[in-house]
Amino acid sequence: MQAGTGGTTVARHPGSDGPGLDAPDLDVVVVGAGFSGLYLLHRLRRLGFSARAYDTAGDVGGTWYWNRYPGARCDIPTTDYAFSFDPELEAEWTWTEKYATQPEILSYLRHVADRFDLRRDIVFDTAVTAARWDDGRHLWEVSTDAGDAVTCRWYVMASGCLSVPKPPDIPGVDRFRGDVYFTGRWPHEGVDFTGRRVAVVGTGSSGIQSIPLIARQAEQVTVFQRTPNFSIPARNGPPPPERLAALAEDREAYRAEARRSRGGMPYEVTEVMGATADEDVRRERLEGAWQRGELFGLTGVFADQNVNRASNALVADMVRDKIRGIVDDPAVAEALCPTTYPVGTKRPCLDTDYYATFNLPHVRLVDLRRQPITSITETGIDTADESFPVDAIVYATGFDAMTGALVGVDITGRDGLTLRDHWSAGPSTYLGLMSEGFPNLFMITGPGSPSVLANMAVAIEQHVEFVTDALADLRAAGYDTIEPTPRAEAGWNQHVADCAAITLLPGTDSWYMGANVPGKPRVFLPYIGGVDRYIDACEEVVGRGYLGFTRSGRAGTTCNDGVVRRMQYDVMLLLEAMDALALPPLETLGAPDARGLWAAMSAMAPPGPDVGDIADGTLPGPTGPLAYRRYRPATPGPHPVLCYFHGGGWMLGDQTADDPLCRDLSVRTDSVVVSVDYRHAPEARFPAAVDDARAALDWVADHAEELGGIPGRVTVGGYSAGANLAAVVAQQARDAGGPHLAAQLLLCPVTDGTTEHPSYVENGEGKMLTAGLMRWFWDSYCDPSDRRDPRASPLLGRLEGLPPTVVVTAEFDPLRDEGVAYAEGLAATGVPVRHVVGRGQAHTSIPMVDVVISGARVRQEAAEALRALADTPMDVATR
Numbered sequence: 087m088q089a090g091t092g093g094t095t096v097a098r099h100p101g102s103d104g105p106g107l108d109a110p111d112l113d114v115v116v117v118g119a120g121f122s123g124l125y126l127l128h129r130l131r132r133l134g135f136s137a138r139a140y141d142t143a144g145d146v147g148g149t150w151y152w153n154r155y156p157g158a159r160c161d162i163p164t165t166d167y168a169f170s171f172d173p174e175l176e177a178e179w180t181w182t183e184k185y186a187t188q189p190e191i192l193s194y195l196r197h198v199a200d201r202f203d204l205r206r207d208i209v210f211d212t213a214v215t216a217a218r219w220d221d222g223r224h225l226w227e228v229s230t231d232a233g234d235a236v237t238c239r240w241y242v243m244a245s246g247c248l249s250v251p252k253p254p255d256i257p258g259v260d261r262f263r264g265d266v267y268f269t270g271r272w273p274h275e276g277v278d279f280t281g282r283r284v285a286v287v288g289t290g291s292s293g294i295q296s297i298p299l300i301a302r303q304a305e306q307v308t309v310f311q312r313t314p315n316f317s318i319p320a321r322n323g324p325p326p327p328e329r330l331a332a333l334a335e336d337r338e339a340y341r342a343e344a345r346r347s348r349g350g351m352p353y354e355v356t357e358v359m360g361a362t363a364d365e366d367v368r369r370e371r372l373e374g375a376w377q378r379g380e381l382f383g384l385t386g387v388f389a390d391q392n393v394n395r396a397s398n399a400l401v402a403d404m405v406r407d408k409i410r411g412i413v414d415d416p417a418v419a420e421a422l423c424p425t426t427y428p429v430g431t432k433r434p435c436l437d438t439d440y441y442a443t444f445n446l447p448h449v450r451l452v453d454l455r456r457q458p459i460t461s462i463t464e465t466g467i468d469t470a471d472e473s474f475p476v477d478a479i480v481y482a483t484g485f486d487a488m489t490g491a492l493v494g495v496d497i498t499g500r501d502g503l504t505l506r507d508h509w510s511a512g513p514s515t516y517l518g519l520m521s522e523g524f525p526n527l528f529m530i531t532g533p534g535s536p537s538v539l540a541n542m543a544v545a546i547e548q549h550v551e552f553v554t555d556a557l558a559d560l561r562a563a564g565y566d567t568i569e570p571t572p573r574a575e576a577g578w579n580q581h582v583a584d585c586a587a588i589t590l591l592p593g594t595d596s597w598y599m600g601a602n603v604p605g606k607p608r609v610f611l612p613y614i615g616g617v618d619r620y621i622d623a624c625e626e627v628v629g630r631g632y633l634g635f636t637r638s639g640r641a642g643t644t645c646n647d648g649v650v651r652r653m654q655y656d657v658m659l660l661l662e663a664m665d666a667l668a669l670p671p672l673e674t675l676g677a678p679d680a681r682g683l684w685a686a687m688s689a690m691a692p693p694g695p696d697v698g699d700i701a702d703g704t705l706p707g708p709t710g711p712l713a714y715r716r717y718r719p720a721t722p723g724p725h726p727v728l729c730y731f732h733g734g735g736w737m738l739g740d741q742t743a744d745d746p747l748c749r750d751l752s753v754r755t756d757s758v759v760v761s762v763d764y765r766h767a768p769e770a771r772f773p774a775a776v777d778d779a780r781a782a783l784d785w786v787a788d789h790a791e792e793l794g795g796i797p798g799r800v801t802v803g804g805y806s807a808g809a810n811l812a813a814v815v816a817q818q819a820r821d822a823g824g825p826h827l828a829a830q831l832l833l834c835p836v837t838d839g840t841t842e843h844p845s846y847v848e849n850g851e852g853k854m855l856t857a858g859l860m861r862w863f864w865d866s867y868c869d870p871s872d873r874r875d876p877r878a879s880p881l882l883g884r885l886e887g888l889p890p891t892v893v894v895t896a897e898f899d900p901l902r903d904e905g906v907a908y909a910e911g912l913a914a915t916g917v918p919v920r921h922v923v924g925r926g927q928a929h930t931s932i933p934m935v936d937v938v939i940s941g942a943r944v945r946q947e948a949a950e951a952l953r954a955l956a957d958t959p960m961d962v963a964t965r
């Protein structure tokens with residue numbers, strides 16, 4: 087049974103039929119008065135909700151109120167890093183630079199507050215300290231450090247992703263008697279470093295922006311660097327003319343494109359793969375990224391740089407070469423070169439003269455990897471090798487990102503559950519917006535949203551609109567509470583993790599992973615699927631009647647349970663790309679053309695991993711020689727042998743057609759893989775392929791040793807129709823008393839010619855292998871009268887006494903249920919079975935080596951299961 091995608095239950099809500107609920111003081115309390123809080127107040131007012139915001143700050147601005155360090159500016163072009171909800175606001179504001187300074191952005195946000203008269207609903211200099219859900223009265227009780235207590239129906243944390251500075255976890259921090267500054271809490275009156283010796287700890291974006299300007303004033307600057315960062319020149323100047331022109335031409339279209347983009351602003355998306363591009367194309371793109379001075383230029387030089395290490399290394403090498411070209415002292419240059427993580431897996435930076443600053447005689451870099459800080463002292467900083475006396479220390483040591491402000495408030499939801507406890511193993515949200523157990527609590531750019539991986543102005547606007555529209559919809563429908571279901575939330579968490587797992591990002595210690603804060607659970611925090619995909623998911627949730635939410639009130643309770651994204655992200659992309667090709671359905675082509683198209687598509691596939699050696703040969707079949715290809719691992723042999731049959735509906739392909747998969751299986755299972763061809767339909771119909779497969783299996787078993795294998799350690803396997811043949815010949819081998827099989831490996835097998843399983847309907851369309859194509863394969867291969875023959879439908883055969891079996895099924899495969907049925911049938915007769923479920927996979931995605939990256943996990947699990955089963959002492963086949 088598959089998890090359903092939706093189901094609505096409606097019941098009356100006992101306490102909410104009439105006017106029984108207390109009226110709260112306010113409809114909405116908002117925490118924060120930065121970009122998010124300001125827009126929230128504006129929208130809520132427009133929709134007729136009463137609302138109040140609180141901020142610890144003394145004025146509006148959030149990030150731009152607090153981060154006043156020298157050099158602070160945005161690193162998304164300000165043409166894009168601004169509100170877009172009001173054309174008049176846009177028209178009346180002119181940015182002076184491509185990347186505006188902190189004072190200019192703060193003036194802008196003050197202007198927004200004035201223009202929409204927002205300050206009258208903001209309480210400044212006041213921290214929200216606690217919020218408690220009252221389940222009887224359906225409201226939040228919110229407390230502040232000023233001793234206020236206020237009740238509200240809905241409570242929104244617009245408290246920022248990067249608003250809680252991380253305390254520097256360095257011994258002796260409290261001992262220093264000089265001046266201490268935090269970039270994230272910079273004094274409003276500014277700091278004059280003239281004539282002073284300054285230490286800067288930290289070389290993330292804040293350090294990289296501030297160091298060149300501090301060096302302009304200070305007598306001496308010592309930079310304490312733990313991990314070097316990738317930074318490219320911002321090339322600041324006037325706002326980019328091409329962006330201004332595009333906005334002037336069609337503002338609406340430009341803003342719409344931003345929302346349909348991955349990063350929340352229009353930019354060129356390349357299809358050039360670093361791994362395969364020509365050298366001159368690579369060079370041009372790399373230099374272009376360096377010259378352009380945009381973050382998404384650096385993270386998007388190549389389409390594959392975030393998933394492919396070799397491609398990523400090209401970009402990293404380029405930045406390192408540039409650093410070496412700028413910094414005079416080769417030792418300092420090397421220390422500034424990031425080498426321990428792929429580019430983009432920590433947040434990269436844009437700078438102005440950062441690397442050149444290290445050529446100044448009064449600036450020194452201390453590489454903490456070589457000489458770690460042992461202690462801060464009364465007079466400076468001690469490392470393992472030296473003492474550095476200084477007058478001032480600047481901590482640019484970052485933030486407790488994404489969750490810090492959220493768990494910084496003592497939030498208690500239903501049944502006394504605190505958010506801190508609920509998230510003790512890492513945050514858990516639905517769409518990054520809400521968390522189960524905390525009705526009516528919203529987060530703006532919470533964990534699980536694109537937020538920090540995007541232009542946040544766009545991410546924030548979309549979130550605010552989702553939340554405020556949801557409140558308006560609740561009110562219109564007679565509901566007063568909304569909460570995600572456990573299933574919806576778990577599904578979203580899984581999707582967020584799956585998306586990240588495809589990329590190189592989770593492998594690096596970064597604040598995206600919570601790794602910068604000691605003790606914080608290591609979970610990839612933002613949603614890496616992109617603003618566009620995220621908005622699609624949100625729109626789908628609303629369009630399907632608030633899928634994944636329970637809403638209740640005087641209208642009763644509606645639980646519309648379900649998971650919005652079950653398919654793996656890269657499978658989704660693959661299916662979309664195939665769709666865009668608009669190829670004719672194979673079943674409309676006739677066998678020769680279908681074979682031609684199949685072969686052409688196979689030829690475009692990446693080659694798969696290297697193996698020790700590959701050899702081609704023939705073996706005797708019942709009507710003539712059968713071609714085979716043998717893949718031998720690079721590890722010392724002899725190895726177990728896998729006799730493999732290719733997919734292609736008994737009609738298409740040959741012994742080389744699944745080349746990348748066979749290489750992959752050889753490496754993962756550490757086996758000799760012998761891929762054998764067989765006669766194809768419609769020219770040779772059932773049971774020709776079975777007869778060939780049987781002969782091949784006998785031959786491979788007899789010749790295991792000369793193939794480089796271990797005699798007696800033969801497994802039979804295949805993919806799709808090839809797995810059908812493997813299952814059939816395993817039954818025949820059992821009945822014939824040999825050859826002895828160590829195991830069988832059935833990848834997305836065809837096991838039942840009735841084609842009546844529910845997955846034929848559920849997954850019958852739009853997923854490459856369609857029900858129609860499968861029926862064409864069957865009709866071409868086998869007469870209807872023969873389909874109940876176990877040699878065609880092994881599910882209908884006797885299953886006792888078969889060798890240990892690994893069955894792999896794909897969630898979005900028309901053949902899924904017959905694979906499941908085969909695994910269950912075998913297990914029921916006592917055959918040791920491992921059923922590997924390709925969660926979120928389609929029939930064709932699992933074998934697509936180096937195309938569908940998420941498929942690798944499934945193949946790895948299958949390979950490990952095979953090794954475990956084949957090594958079990960229980961020798962079922964010979965019992």
Ligand code: FAD
Nearest residue numbers: 118120121122141142148149160161162213214245246542
């Ligand atoms: P914030 O601006 O962080 O505002 C949250 C507010 O909530 C703060 O004022 C805080 O005081 C208040 N608050 C938190 N907890 C409480 C509480 N318990 N009680 C009362 N008040 C509370 N993003 C980009 O897209 N592009 C950029 O170029 C960019 N540059 C950045 C530069 C710096 C130096 C930093 C730190 C971040 C940058 N960001 C950038 C991210 C930036 O945080 C967001 O773009 C955006 O400003 C966030 O707005 P916000 O309103 O959601 O949160």
Ligand code: NAP
Nearest residue numbers: 159160161255288289290291292293312313433482483484
């Ligand atoms: P950050 O990227 O987390 O950088 C913190 C730096 O401090 C890192 O170099 C870190 O080293 C170092 N550090 C932390 N603790 C340390 C310790 N105990 N000892 C020695 N070094 C220590 O923080 P940030 O620079 O404030 O930037 C945070 C985010 O805010 C950015 O990634 C970006 O999203 C945003 N931001 C943007 C801009 C902009 O250009 N618009 C400017 C500033 C900030 P390790 O790497 O080894 O942990």
